[in-house]
Amino acid sequence: MEENIVLSNDKRLRRVDLIFSSYTKERYKVLKKILERSNDEIISELVNSGLKGRGGAGFPTGMKWKNAKESAGEEKYVICNADEGEPGTFKDREILSKVPRKVFSAMAICGRVIGANKGFVYLRGEYKYLLPDLNKELEVFQVYAEEYGLNFEIELFLGSGAYVCGEETALIESMEGKRGEPRNKPPYPTAIGYKGKPTVVNNVETFVSALEVFRMGSDEFKKLGIQDSRGSKLFSVSGDTPKSGIYDLEFGLSVANFVEEFGDGDTKAVQVGGASGFCVPRKKFAETTLGYQGGLSGFSLPTGGSMMLFNSSRSMFNVLHNYLEFFAEESCGQCTPCRVGCQQLLRGIEAIKKGNKSAEYLVQLLRLAETMRLTSKCGLGQSVANSFTSIVENFREEMIY
């Protein structure tokens, strides 16, 4: 434990080349090699790797595949979540443009492991322009899948632009032709998913990371990162930085290291994980790790990889206002705390700013945010409190004056 504490605070930022590394010269050779292993081997490799979902929620990927494998059913599905809608995230687009082969390979492996013959890529509507290239690659994939004796077909499904459809059950509803609204959980998709059948829904990056686990072996994979945060993570860097772009970094770095590398020298806050993530103020850079809490001291923030840097020229009130406008619009609207709560938080900070409500009203709003976290139906409403609370608590004066 002691050692890890030091680690968490001392961890160097290290660029790695995992996600975008070249596949192999021979098309789909990696897939062929992995398919030589048994399903059980593959699952235990994945479980052992400690890989967690890269969409941001961080559910252990190996467990997810295992659950779907163990769910009874002739018909199962694999869905790649490429709805990438979190503000400040743009990595999945890059993966699908550069290494779609890795995504399709991992989906096919998942399909064989859980017993699914059909996979879908749920592509964000705005990424429509990727379709021609993806379709071309799919044709190639399909040829090799057949050659390897895989009974697995992948179809591309175009989303219609609702943020909430990145939530896996809303995504499934949308694929079924219904309103994109999250379902009640449990049951989880691994038991009852697309068309009521067991379904694995993984983020684009998760599939690629899984493939890298199989390729390099879980022990090698685990050498990267710390504690519960293993492997590498793609970060979408934007905002007040001279180096905006996508970076593959070893997981478990501290925000201080990150800012040192990407900041413009005047960074006052970093929004980790997009609008639904946390705002880290300068005074907490050193004690905050990007990764999962397990075994770490200080703060740690799981993330889908959106990193927005703000320098001192930015008004955090405006930042928060912008997020809340986004949420008030993008909530699906079905559950009370999210539908009404987002509007209340938005109108509330406006009223305080204008002086129509006293500064003490912030306390009421923080309480409301907590209710939203506790009672909203899905991650959207639950995580509004993340940005709201972290911005209001750290930049209280900016909210009032």
Place this chain on the structure above:
Amino acid sequence: MSKKEKTLNINIDGISLNVPASYSILDAAKIVNIKIPTLCYHEDLCVAGNCRVCVVEVAGWRTLAPSCATPVMEGMTIKTSSPKVRRARKDILAMLVSEHNTQCTTCYRSTNCELQTLASEYNVDNADYLSVLKPNLEIDRSSWSVEKDDSKCIRCQRCVRTCSELQHVNALDVAFKGKDMKVTTFMGLPMNEVVCVNCGQCIIHCPTGALTERRYYDAIWDAIGDPEKHVIINTAPSVRVALGEMLGFPVGTRVTGKMVTALKKMGFDSVLDTDFTADVTILEEGTELLQRLKKALVGKESVAIPMITSCSPGWVKFIEHMYPESLAHLSTCKSPQQMFGALAKTYYAQKKGIDPKNIVTVAAMPCAAKKFEANRPEMKDSGYQDVDAGLTTREIGYMIKQSGLNFVELPEGKYDSWMGDSSGAAVIFGATGGVMEAALRTVYEIVTGRPVPFDNLAITPVRGLEGIKEATIKIEGCVPDYSFLEGVELRVAIAHGLKNAREIMNQIVDGKSPYHFIEIMACPGGCIGGGGQPIPTNDEIRKKRMEAIYSEDENMQVRKSHEVPEVKTLYEEFLKEPLGHKSHQLLHTKYRKRNRY
């Protein structure tokens, strides 16, 4: 619970219990008498889990769990009323109130509103949050039957689920998202332009005043006060077994006599019974069925069989929208309400020597669709609008309250004459299967000369709440006129709730319907569960109203439609014979195709 079902051990508020694995936390709490508040939950509907009022604390869980949507799990420890739960619940209620039109004093559902009740129980302070009620929301009063006020909508989607799950109509659905999310119609069209069949099931499933029936009682009070007008009211069979719920009686109480007294005291010039024309309906519809069967069996003509009943205006509009190609299957008989109106302004007027232009016919109905039906342009066969107003049981309840009568203490009154006489067969029209039973009692006797072969005339196979019921009656020993039916097995079916109607209709469209005669009622349970009935309505309440209907029947002196003295007189003096010239003119109608959105 079945013996085989797996059970689980859980603990709720310190009480350990063993419950079936299929239970939700809400179900489990009910057995230990813990009432968890709910809004989007309704026994009739699938679970939505979207209001979040029913949240509870589950030990070890990161968030609170919606008890309606969370299945019990082994070893679960649940707190239904911890400080954390109470705070969250109150917050959620306050949020709902903040987007709600809180002018409760002017709301039709005041004191019968689930949001109002909970907001009051939890002492929600309106000042906690800013109002996010959308400004300038207009009430949609385009429909004769259903009034839609979005300012009172809490977006629980009970109406949406009702319209799709129970009724397969889908006139109401959710549109837009986030702050703009709302319950609306296709393209936001007015209610009178969409596929809405006016059944009013959305109204009785709405927890607030967002959906109500359009109310016409002020106009009726004016008519009563007008000395020129002769105002008559006829009361539908199922009103008498439900009205008491609004006026201090337990569910399932028959209040026929008190209701009649109240209506008389309120100033109606004549208080009559829709049952009278229900009996007439049986004679007309029964004869129509026999004619169709004769044409098919003897004349080998192509006639539409099965024949389907047409008493339920929600059902009639449903088939006009959804299955216009099958309209020939629908009996041409008007509903009892419309027959009553047509006869009131002709036969009754003659008999009483009153100028029909001064007659105002009011119908007390368990129904929202009756309002639309009364205003169908073709319903003017008497030379005037046959029915001036269809009021719901609820409106009658409010009128009685407004009149200041102490309903509970009122003496039992008797219906006036003419057109106040009826049979037990007419009373059971109010329950699903009732029209079928009434028709069989008469048709069987016409054909064979003997009463139906069931104990005490109770044709039990057609009774009860099962969605689709079937029965077969073998016809033997026919009188000479009906010898063509000798040995025929008359196959009948009954469906209630339009979801079940759709199943029946799909069979017909596929040419696979094995039936001769089908009864269809738009509302689950039939009229006793009608969209105009007191709120709430659920299966437990439907059953009690149904029991009351059947006991009303058993206590009637006349139990068969063709034996009612006033009905006999009507035919002798006025109509001459079922399906005769006058009947065709006054008691039968035509249908038309309607749009599909």
